Amino acid sequence: MSTTLNPDTLPAMPDLHDAALAARLQALLDNKTKPQGSLGALETLALRLGLILGTEAPLLREPQLVVFAADHGLAAHGVSAYPSDVTWQMVENFLAGGAAVSVLARQHGLALTVVDCGVRHSFGHRTGLIDAKVAWGSADALQGPAMTEAQCAQALANGAALVQRLPGNALLLGEMGIGNTSAASLLMSRLTGLDIADCVGAGTGLDAAGVQRKIEVLRAVLQRHSGAQTPLQALAALGGLEIATMVGAVLQAGAERRVIVVDGFITTAAVLVAAKLRPHVLQRCVFAHRGAERGHALLLAHLQAEPLLALGLRLGEGSGAALAWPLLVSACAIVREMASFDDAGVARRSATAPVTG
Numbered sequence: 001m002s003t004t005l006n007p008d009t010l011p012a013m014p015d016l017h018d019a020a021l022a023a024r025l026q027a028l029l030d031n032k033t034k035p036q037g038s039l040g041a042l043e044t045l046a047l048r049l050g051l052i053l054g055t056e057a058p059l060l061r062e063p064q065l066v067v068f069a070a071d072h073g074l075a076a077h078g079v080s081a082y083p084s085d086v087t088w089q090m091v092e093n094f095l096a097g098g099a100a101v102s103v104l105a106r107q108h109g110l111a112l113t114v115v116d117c118g119v120r121h122s123f124g125h126r127t128g129l130i131d132a133k134v135a136w137g138s139a140d141a142l143q144g145p146a147m148t149e150a151q152c153a154q155a156l157a158n159g160a161a162l163v164q165r166l167p168g169n170a171l172l173l174g175e176m177g178i179g180n181t182s183a184a185s186l187l188m189s190r191l192t193g194l195d196i197a198d199c200v201g202a203g204t205g206l207d208a209a210g211v212q213r214k215i216e217v218l219r220a221v222l223q224r225h226s227g228a229q230t231p232l233q234a235l236a237a238l239g240g241l242e243i244a245t246m247v248g249a250v251l252q253a254g255a256e257r258r259v260i261v262v263d264g265f266i267t268t269a270a271v272l273v274a275a276k277l278r279p280h281v282l283q284r285c286v287f288a289h290r291g292a293e294r295g296h297a298l299l300l301a302h303l304q305a306e307p308l309l310a311l312g313l314r315l316g317e318g319s320g321a322a323l324a325w326p327l328l329v330s331a332c333a334i335v336r337e338m339a340s341f342d343d344a345g346v347a348r349r350s351a352t353a354p355v356t357g
């Protein structure tokens with residue numbers, strides 16, 4: 001491993017497990033005026049948020065939805081249904097407030113920031129856009145590595161630095177990049193050992209023949225980079241400047257004990273890379289949804305993640321993270337505000353009632 005891409009330089013990620021706090025949070029939930037466990041997944045979520053934030057009174061502050069954007073050399077091989085220009089055009093749409101995620105972020109009071117990690121376009125200085133451009137798109141991974149080790153290290157550092165400057169205690173992940181389902185599928189296959197055919201889907205809307213061609217291209221890419229086996233080697237070779245920047249952001253957010261809200265297939269692939277480097281980062285993650293992109297369900301299963309929603313989304317941008325956000329707010333409010341049996345003078349479960357699961 002070269003010194004530029006050294007995993008030892010990444011942030012430490014201590015185990016968040018705190019049996020005493022978990023027991024106190026569970027007791028708080030069990031004493032609320034409801035049959036035990038009746039708020040289902042919201043209770044699991046409340047426990048997780050309490051543990052991440054290290055408190056019995058979890059409160060989410062100044063949530064930040066960050067859309068990581070970049071272009072992909074592999075897009076030249078017809079692996080997407082749309083042209084690469086859509087990446088910069090959608091960045092303009094985010095900045096103008098007209099994209100799906102713009103609408104949802106406004107609706108839910110989420111600060112929206114777009115990061116140019118490597119878009120093939122010059123935006124100039126713009127409100128709401130962070131310039132973290134490492135290159136004008138990643139290189140064609142069929143010809144060589146998608147990024148040099150130095151570029152990958154720069155993207156990781158950019159992601160960490162931008163999170164350090166963000167306020168609040170929650171990071172919602174979004175991305176935009178024509179061709180980035182290919183990079184995500186490549187990373188998934190390499191880091192899980194699953195066959196590439198199980199990791200590839202229609203992305204923006206390829207037909208069945210298009211998906212077959214995409215699988216063939218990606219199989220050749222994996223062959224070309226058979227030596228790139230560690231998480232960081234795979235990240236540099238198989239690419240995605242927005243994915244690499246996101247990995248840096250996720251590791252920094254996790255180290256700062258921010259709540260990380262994971263969106264669709266591509267953001268989950270970034271979390272996979274981060275988790276292979278620092279497994280405890282998964283304790284800080286809330287998986288917003290299981291999307292329609294083939295591979296996402298398998299990837300979530302690999303991570304033993306239980307997503308909150310299943311709406312058939314395949315948009316990205318952070319749209320699923322934004323849609324799930326009110327559930328996180330509700331979970332925290334339940335812990336902080338709901339009355340206990342004692343507070344409200346409500347009778348507890350009868351001592352003689354049979355115990356059920």
Ligand SMILES: O=C(O)c1ccc[n+]([C@@H]2O[C@H](COP(=O)([O-])O)[C@@H](O)[C@H]2O)c1
Nearest residue numbers: 080177179180181203204264265315316
């Ligand atoms: O989030 C997802 O699960 C998801 C699934 C399919 C496509 N996308 C979005 O579509 C783009 C990538 O698709 P493609 O076909 O160009 O690789 C990129 O901008 C993603 O945000 C996102």
Ligand SMILES: Cc1cc2nc[nH]c2cc1C
Nearest residue numbers: 082086176204315316317
């Ligand atoms: C129009 C469009 C919007 C998107 N948002 C995220 N990925 C996208 C891909 C396309 C093609």
